[in-house]
Amino acid sequence: IAGITQAPTSQILAAGRRMTLRCTQDMRHNAMYWYRQDLGLGLRLIHYSNTAGTTGKGEVPDGYSVSRANTDDFPLTLASAVPSQTSVYFCASSAGTASGANVLTFGAGSRLTVL
Amino acid sequence: GQNIDQPTEMTATEGAIVQINCTYQTSGFNGLFWYQQHAGEAPTFLSYNVLDGLEEKGRFSSFLSRSKGYSYLLLKELQMKDSASYLCAVTDSNYQLIWGAGTKLIIKP
Numbered sequence: 001i002a003g004i005t006q007a008p009t010s011q012i013l014a015a016g017r018r019m020t021l022r023c024t025q026d027m028r029h030n031a032m033y034w035y036r037q038d039l040g041l042g043l044r045l046i047h048y049s050n051t052a053g054t055t056g057k058g059e060v061p062d063g064y065s066v067s068r069a070n071t072d073d074f075p076l077t078l079a080s081a082v083p084s085q086t087s088v089y090f091c092a093s094s095a096g097t098a099s100g101a102n103v104l105t106f107g108a109g110s111r112l113t114v115l
Numbered sequence: 116g117q118n119i120d121q122p123t124e125m126t127a128t129e130g131a132i133v134q135i136n137c138t139y140q141t142s143g144f145n146g147l148f149w150y151q152q153h154a155g156e157a158p159t160f161l162s163y164n165v166l167d168g169l170e171e172k173g174r175f176s177s178f179l180s181r182s183k184g185y186s187y188l189l190l191k192e193l194q195m196k197d198s199a200s201y202l203c204a205v206t207d208s209n210y211q212l213i214w215g216a217g218t219k220l221i222i223k224p
Contacts, residue, residue, distance in 0.1 A: 042119065042214030043158075043202070090157060102206075103148075106157035 002027050004107035006091050012113045013081050021076045021110045023091035031094045032074040033058075033104070034066060036087040043090065049074055081114045088112075117141045119215035121203050126221045127193055135188045135201050135218045143208025149177055149188045150202040152217065158202055161188070190220075198222045 007022045025032065034046040045058030049068040063085060065077045074093075078085055089110045094102040118140045127133040139147070146165040150158040164170055164179035164186060176189040188201055200217040207213055 040123075040216055042216045043204075043212075044214075045212070102210075103160045103163065104150075104158075104212075106159070108157050 004091055004093060004105060006089075006107035006110050008110060009108070010111040010113075012115065013078075015081055015083060015114055017081050019078045019081055019112070021078075021089055021091075021112070023074045023076070023107060024072050025074075025091075025093045025105075026072065027093060027095075027105065028071060029093035029095050029105070030071070031096065031102070032068065033092045033094075034064070034074070034076045035090045035092060036060065037090060037109075038087050046076065046089075078112075081112075083114045086112060086114045117207060117213045119203055119205060119213055121201075121215045121218045123216070124219045124221065126223060127190075129193055129195060129222055129224050131193050132189065132191050133193060133220065135190070135203075135220065137186045137188070137203035137215060139184050139186070139203070139205045139213070139215075141205050141207045141213055144181060145206040145208065145210060147177075147179055147186050148202075148204045148206075148212070149186075150204065152200045152202060154199070161201075193222050195222050195224070 004025045030051050033048045035043040044060050046064050047066040049055045052071045055066050091107040092104040121137045149161040151161050152158040162177040169178045174191045179186045200219045202217045203215040204212050
């Protein structure tokens with residue numbers, strides 16, 4: 001089934017630990033994104049990648065890093081987790097980039113709790 | 116700053132019609148999206164408007180007025196499965212998506 005796979009689905013993590021959220025898509029989409037979703041707030045962009053080999057910072061990039069070694073994979077790493085990073089994380093992709101008509105396809109989300 | 120406003124929560128009755136409003140103030144405009152998100156699930160695409168007017172897609176319609184910075188999502192013949200959050204998002208002049216906080220729609224029998 002074409003789409004986006006995220007792992008893990010849910011994770012409880014001690015503060016200070018390193019964590020990588022995995023994201024893989026099989027749609028050959030050029031652009032990929034990482035968002036966090038917190039209650040009462042809109043989706044906030046953490047990092048994005050317009051094409052393999054390039055990445056960019058979104059609205060809330062501090063404490064997170066990404067890489068895009070190939071078209072399909074876009075992992076998000078928390079180098080040293082803090083409680084404020086407790087959130088639901090969504091990976092998304094789109095076929096193109098600089099177009100107002102880019103429809104995003106989202107993964108099922110990763111719920112992360114940092115204690 | 117950039118801002119998208121939509122009501123936090125709305126309640127409607129099964130079989131009825133509901134209109135969810137969205138107002139926006141952004142740096143430029145390159146389109147407006149509506150996404151549906153069921154609790155605990157990922158957002159899924161509903162509609163896209165870039166020109167003024169009404170776009171109809173089955174039971175769902177979306178309207179845009181660029182001069183007023185305003186859109187609405189109209190849901191007809193409401194079904195229980197329409198209980199979800201509805202997210203409004205605008206693409207700005209840099210093709211960045213700006214998201215509203217979402218409207219939680221509760222459908223009662």
